[in-house]
Amino acid sequence: MYLVVEQLLNGLQFGLLLFLLAAGLTLVFGIMDFVNLAHGSLYMMGAYFAATFVGWTGSFVLGALMALGATLLLGIVLEFVALRHLYGRDHLDQVLATFGLILFFNDAVRLIWGPAGLALPLPAWLTVPVQIIPGVYYPAYRLMIIVVALLVAALLYLVVMRTRIGMLIRAGASNREMIGALGINIKLLFTLVFGLGAALAGLAGLMQAPILTVQIGMGENILILAFVIIVIGGIGSIRGAFMAAIFVGIIDTMGRAFLPDLLRKVLSGAAASTAAPALSSMLIYLLMAIVLIVRPEGLFPAAKR
């Protein structure tokens, strides 16, 4: 029972992290109609920046904030130099160009930080287990990820739904040409949205860094997961991304934790130990395939164009 609670929390934490990544992706996708494969690279850069800055400053929080700023800046520069010329292009062109960026970032990281992974050690105050309900302890750091991600999600909701910028973002998502015609500086808006997306990806990366190793290519697997999420949730819908991310996070984590035992009950030992890892890795792709077949627009499609 305790194990189930713990795994549920792990799933929630993973899902929220995925949401941070998917939110930026779905914003850029929904508003600029831009497929950004390099989003995972920004996630990776966030983690590398954090590992470096935390090393320099000796403070986890300060280093994390600096890394956040650096990823934001990197995103804005990237948008300004290269990506803004790709808006309105074919999706395929965008896929190819950002695929090139992935190659570039992976090798740039290898050149600067070396091929070996980095570790980002946690400060002592984040490593203690916290008693959440009597008898169940949960690592403080994972709890912090949940809290921070929920705060960011709430903030994002407020910004998008309650501020003027948010109104412009939503307007941009439903009709780009029109808000340009109304005298809004759409280029600046796009740059801002892209920067925001980059910062969110960086935040996800730097928060995940202490749990996993910081390494080259870390952004690629998780990028695919983020794409799965925005496709399940419905492209351009932040609410959909939120629901789908938590859904995917929990299913993936629970599948990995409990599927092997479940399979062992119905299959022979050898067959189960072969099938379980494949099935638990495939689970979310299976889910996406089913969702796309049943509801090709995703579960929570954004308002009709």
Added chain:
Amino acid sequence: MKMPKLSASTAVAAAVCAALVLLPVYSAVTGNIFILTMFTRIVILALAAASLNLIMGYGGMMSFGHAAYLGIGGYAVGILAAEGFGSGFIQWPVALVVSALFALVVGALSLRTRGVYFIMITLAFAQMAYYIASALSRYGGDDGLTVYKRSDFAGLINLSNRTQFYYLCLACLFGGLYLIWRIVNSRFGLVVQGVRSNEQRMQAIGFHANRYRLVCFVIAGTICGLAGALLANNTDFVSPAVMYWTRSGDLMVMVILGGMGSLFGPVIGAIVFLVLEELLSQFTEYWALIMGPLLLLIVLFARGGIMGLLGRMSRG
């Protein structure tokens, strides 16, 4: 594809074909074995890229999971070899049939969606194939499967002979290109291209758009399965990494680099991409540092890929 005029692109295509045919002679004269090995791989991947071009360039179906067929064709050869079926007359038909069946299932489900959703769902299926292969612990799992003996064609052709194997691959490539050319110019191919430009109109004049698309998708998957069988013989090895999504990305890059929707474009794309990769990696360990921005520049400034560029040049 109209009747070939003697444009710059046709001339380049003819020159490249001639060079590919004469390559083993050059290799034998200079004793440069490396170049033959390298081009065997290039020719195989060019076949895979050409098959992707059939659905992407002519059919408008942006499959981001095409490397799955490379893996399926390869695993068909590898698994049959490991189980003691060494004959190519068994291995290759199985590779083709399994690839076709996989394409049939993936296509039937994926073609319900369009655009970016289609890109993502084909990717999802390829990832599933990747994870299944990783879980095949009997056949090497993550580490992959060594093919100890190349496909045996009863003395008809010896696949372990470098030159013979190269010519076999080249014959497969030319055969594949001829098939694609015939398909594209047939009534069937014209319907598929019509569906790409305007699906509703084709539906309205009475074509079942998705059936045509599906058949096209299956043909492309089957051709790529053949490339997979060749690739496994070439490397004597097959592993899940062949199916990883970045490999599908590589294939897409080759197609777009060479020129999507031009018959010979993917071949040029494969040659340029893989030779560039080889040259850059000799020059610096960090070849992707140059390759990445290069791709970006090609997308930004050379629409239609290399063949498109040549076409514009010849038109002045």
